[in-house]
Amino acid sequence: MAYDYALVHLKYTIPLAALLTVIAYPIFHRIHFLQIGSLIVVSFLATLPWDSYLIRSNIWTYPPDAIIGPRLYGIPIEELFFFVIQTYITSLFYILLSKPLFHPLYLSTQRNSPQRIARGKVIGQGILVALTVYGVHQIRTGGPGTYLGLILAWAFPFALLTFTVAGRFILTLPLTSTVVPIIIPTVYLWLVDELALGRGTWAIESGTKLGWCLFGVLDIEEATFFLATNILIVFGMAVFDQYLAIIFAFPHLFPKVPRSPTPLMLVQSRFSNTKQYDLERIAGLSDAVTRLKAKSRSFYLANSLFTGRLRIDLILLYSFCRLADDLIDDSTSRAEVKSWTTKLYKFLDLHYKSDVKANKARIDDYIDEAFPPEAKSALKYLPATILPSQPLYQLIEGFELDSQFSFHDSSESAKFPIADEDKLNYYGQCVAGTVGELCVALIIEHCEPEMPDERKKMLMSASRTMGVALQYVNIARDIVVDAEMGRVYLPTTWLKEEGLTPEDVVAHPRGKHVENLRRRLLSEAFKLYDEARPKMNGIPKEARGPMIGAVETYMEIGRVLRELEGGVELERGKATVPGGRRLKTVLKALFSA
Numbered sequence: 022m023a024y025d026y027a028l029v030h031l032k033y034t035i036p037l038a039a040l041l042t043v044i045a046y047p048i049f050h051r052i053h054f055l056q057i058g059s060l061i062v063v064s065f066l067a068t069l070p071w072d073s074y075l076i077r078s079n080i081w082t083y084p085p086d087a088i089i090g091p092r093l094y095g096i097p098i099e100e101l102f103f104f105v106i107q108t109y110i111t112s113l114f115y116i117l118l119s120k121p122l123f124h125p126l127y128l129s130t131q132r133n134s135p136q137r138i139a140r141g142k143v144i145g146q147g148i149l150v151a152l153t154v155y156g157v158h159q160i161r162t163g164g165p166g167t168y169l170g171l172i173l174a175w176a177f178p179f180a181l182l183t184f185t186v187a188g189r190f191i192l193t194l195p196l197t198s199t200v201v202p203i204i205i206p207t208v209y210l211w212l213v214d215e216l217a218l219g220r221g222t223w224a225i226e227s228g229t230k231l232g233w234c235l236f237g238v239l240d241i242e243e244a245t246f247f248l249a250t251n252i253l254i255v256f257g258m259a260v261f262d263q264y265l266a267i268i269f270a271f272p273h274l275f276p277k278v279p280r281s282p283t284p285l286m287l288v289q290s291r292f293s294n295t296k297q298y299d300l301e302r303i304a305g306l307s308d309a310v311t312r313l314k315a316k317s318r319s320f321y322l323a324n325s326l327f328t329g330r331l332r333i334d335l336i337l338l339y340s341f342c343r344l345a346d347d348l349i350d351d352s353t354s355r356a357e358v359k360s361w362t363t364k365l366y367k368f369l370d371l372h373y374k375s376d377v378k379a380n381k382a383r384i385d386d387y388i389d390e391a392f393p394p395e396a397k398s399a400l401k402y403l404p405a406t407i408l409p410s411q412p413l414y415q416l417i418e419g420f421e422l423d424s425q426f427s428f429h430d431s432s433e434s435a436k437f438p439i440a441d442e443d444k445l446n447y448y449g450q451c452v453a454g455t456v457g458e459l460c461v462a463l464i465i466e467h468c469e470p471e472m473p474d475e476r477k478k479m480l481m482s483a484s485r486t487m488g489v490a491l492q493y494v495n496i497a498r499d500i501v502v503d504a505e506m507g508r509v510y511l512p513t514t515w516l517k518e519e520g521l522t523p524e525d526v527v528a529h530p531r532g533k534h535v536e537n538l539r540r541r542l543l544s545e546a547f548k549l550y551d552e553a554r555p556k557m558n559g560i561p562k563e564a565r566g567p568m569i570g571a572v573e574t575y576m577e578i579g580r581v582l583r584e585l586e587g588g589v590e591l592e593r594g595k596a597t598v599p600g601g602r603r604l605k606t607v608l609k610a611l612f613s614a
């Protein structure tokens with residue numbers, strides 16, 4: 022059929038590429054352009070001479086009417102387009118499937134690989150060498166093994182090169198990010214090839230092929246070609262990710278990372294000595310991810326929307342906030358609370374009230390001496406140099422206020438410190454407004470350090486408001502759980518309007534009156550949210566979608582609570598957002614950003 026090859030693209034490759042583009046669009050970061058772009062250039066240049074040779078040697082041919090006409094070195098334009106579109110499609114599968122991964126954690130194996138990874142790398146290299154040698158042998162022998170030989174001897178030296186550079190990293194990644202993005206496009210392209218071969222869009226000449234088919238009329242050589250090239254693409258993407266992980270994870274090697282790392286930085290990363298890798302920091306990052314995963318479903322889901330050093334610093338900030346909260350929350354006496362807050366303030370003083378560079382060793386010593394071992398990494402890796410001090414001090418003040426519920430003097434007002442709406446707002450500002458400000462400080466530093474002051478101020482103020490909104494949702498969700506611990510965050514003045522006292526709520530946290538107040542609190546939360554949400558459009562592009570996603574997944578808890586009629590029983594006293602709905606919320610946020 023006329024122009025059949027172009028039709029193959031129109032029907033099968035372009036629609037899939039377009040669909041994947043739409044799906045990947047919200048998570049697309051400028052670094053992905055560099056990643057995919059470089060890979061397309063490399064695969065184009067590497068395939069051009071090889072493919073040209075095959076066509077000139079009549080190993081495969083095209084009926085004249087199946088192609089449009091223009092050729093480069095004998096290769097039809099449709100075939101040249103194939104190099105580009107296949108690389109693009111497989112790269113997108115890889116990016117989508119790798120998005121949840123936190124690549125720095127896979128760097129540890131570069132230096133201290135477990136036996137099985139080290140052995141796997143050697144075995145993999147051995148297999149790739151054997152396949153290359155077998156390919157060369159087939160070419161030399163000539164005849165039916167020629168085409169297969171040409172594929173093996175061309176593709177596997179490249180695979181060997183990338184596997185030698187990133188083999189341990191590749192072997193540590195989950196199969197869902199390596200094998201799956203190889204297999205899905207390979208099988209798809211097998212089916213497309215089967216169709217094209219069946220229709221005669223192109224033909225593999227007999228004499229230089231083995232004549233075995235994987236299925237239908239799909240020659241084993243064609244099947245091998247698509248499998249080998251997709252392996253090359255996925256390995257190439259993984260090499261990039263390994264270098265990016267080094268750049269992002271190690272500030273001592275790359276103190277400043279621009280919005281998108283430069284090609285020069287990638288080369289420097291390639292040549293950085295693995296002995297320089299700070300494996301203790303990687304262990305610290307691993308602790309922080311474990312803490313995040315264990316403690317917050319919403320922020321754990323949201324963290325994977327971010328990239329680069331911003332993602333790392335947000336996780337480290339979460340880890341610090343959670344640790345400080347837990348240290349104070351788990352205290353068993355007022356004296357213990359005092360002791361932790363004093364230590365945390367001193368830790369902040371060492372960072373902000375003295376020369377940090379000169380003090381680095383002192384800070385580390387202090388952490389070792391004053392805090393338990395499990396607290397060490399959360400404190401040591403707090404990105405304090407790029408965080409403002411005031412919100413950190415105020416956060417500790419908020420935790421101190423919280424501890425009054427458990428340890429207080431005998432007065433009634435100290436026992437239930439949230440006396441009125443102002444106190445509630447102040448508490449929200451302390452424990453969550455501050456967190457909003459800290460998050461925005463990290464975004465500005467990593468995405469737009471040159472942001473005009475006016476916009477910075479607007480974002481800071483909106484982030485405080487949004488933090489309080491989230492905190493109100495948190496309180497509205499946890500009324501029952503908090504009451505079981507003797508805590509009532511609903512303002513005492515509001516309770517009075519419903520004819521209740523805090524003690525009543527502790528005794529009976531369910532019921533119509535408490536439900537009225539839950540709704541009132543949620544309505545305040547959504548007022549604050551409505552005020553701050555439009556301002557989020559001022560967040561730099563690469564962090565906007567992810568931040569909106571993070572906020573929306575949390576506010577969705579509030580929406581679920583609002584939908585529950587008359588205080589329906591909640592799971593362990595807590596409302597949860599079903600997985601599908603959470604995913605929908607994130608996608609909606611990402612597409613609307």
Ligand SMILES: CC(C)=CCC/C(C)=C/CC/C(C)=C/CC/C(C)=C/[C@@H]1[C@@H](COP(=O)(O)OP(=O)(O)O)[C@]1(C)CC/C=C(\C)CC/C=C(\C)CCC=C(C)C
Nearest residue numbers: 317323324339342343453456457483484487488491492495
């Ligand atoms: C993606 C990612 C890893 C984000 C990390 C965000 C972060 C640093 C959160 C710290 C949370 C934390 C442990 C704070 C201590 C005080 C506390 C408990 C506050 C409550 C959070 C809930 O955390 P929890 O671990 O309990 O989670 P679960 O409910 O169990 O799931 C809070 C409700 C406060 C959270 C407040 C924020 C994250 C600030 C929100 C504001 C912004 C993100 C700024 C938006 C920007 C503009 C311009 C409006």
